[in-house]
Each structure stands twice: as C-alpha cells, then as structure tokens.
Amino acid sequence: MSAHIASLRLYWTVFALLMVMTVLTVAVTFVDLGAANLYVALGIAIFKATIVVLYFMHARWSSRLTHVVILSGIVFLGILFSFTLADYFTRGYIGVAGK
Helix, strand or coil: CCCCCCCHHHHHHHHHHHHHHHHHHHHHHCCCCCCHHHHHHHHHHHHHHHHHHHHHCCHHHCCHHHHHHHHHHHHHHHHHHHHHHHHHHCCCCCCCCCC
C-alpha cells in the first residue's frame, strides 16, 4: 500500500480556506442574527473540522476502514450529545421539593 502525497499547493489552498473561514466566524459575531449566531458559528466550525480531517489528517485518501472508524466516532459523539441534551431539556419537568 502506498501513501498519498498531497501537493504543497493543496496545503496552501486548504490553509487559505481555513483562514477565510476563521475570519468569517469572527465576522459573524459582529452581526446580530439572534439565536442563529450560535448555529452559524457551529456550522462554520464543523466545516473547518471536516476540512482538517479530510486534508491534514489525509482521511480523504485513506481506506474504507478509516472512513468507518471516523463515521462511528461521529455517530458516538451524536449519541453522547443526544443524552446530554435530553438531560438538559428535561431538568424542569420534575419539581423541586419545597418550591
């Protein structure tokens, strides 16, 4: 099995894209989008993380087993987030004694 060698131009392009997305993240903080500010910033962060994993960690050119491992990690993270959010959103359902 041979390793993929990415070109220097690709690395600089990805770096420039990440810098543009960082500037965009900072610019979003100065625009009042209400509750959407958080979701836009998280969307940009997820996009940046995906770019880092695909190109700097060479997941784009790796085997299917690596893709399965990455996907299973994302699914497990989603499960953990769902349990955390389920706990957070149901905290007011049970009354506190004495109130």
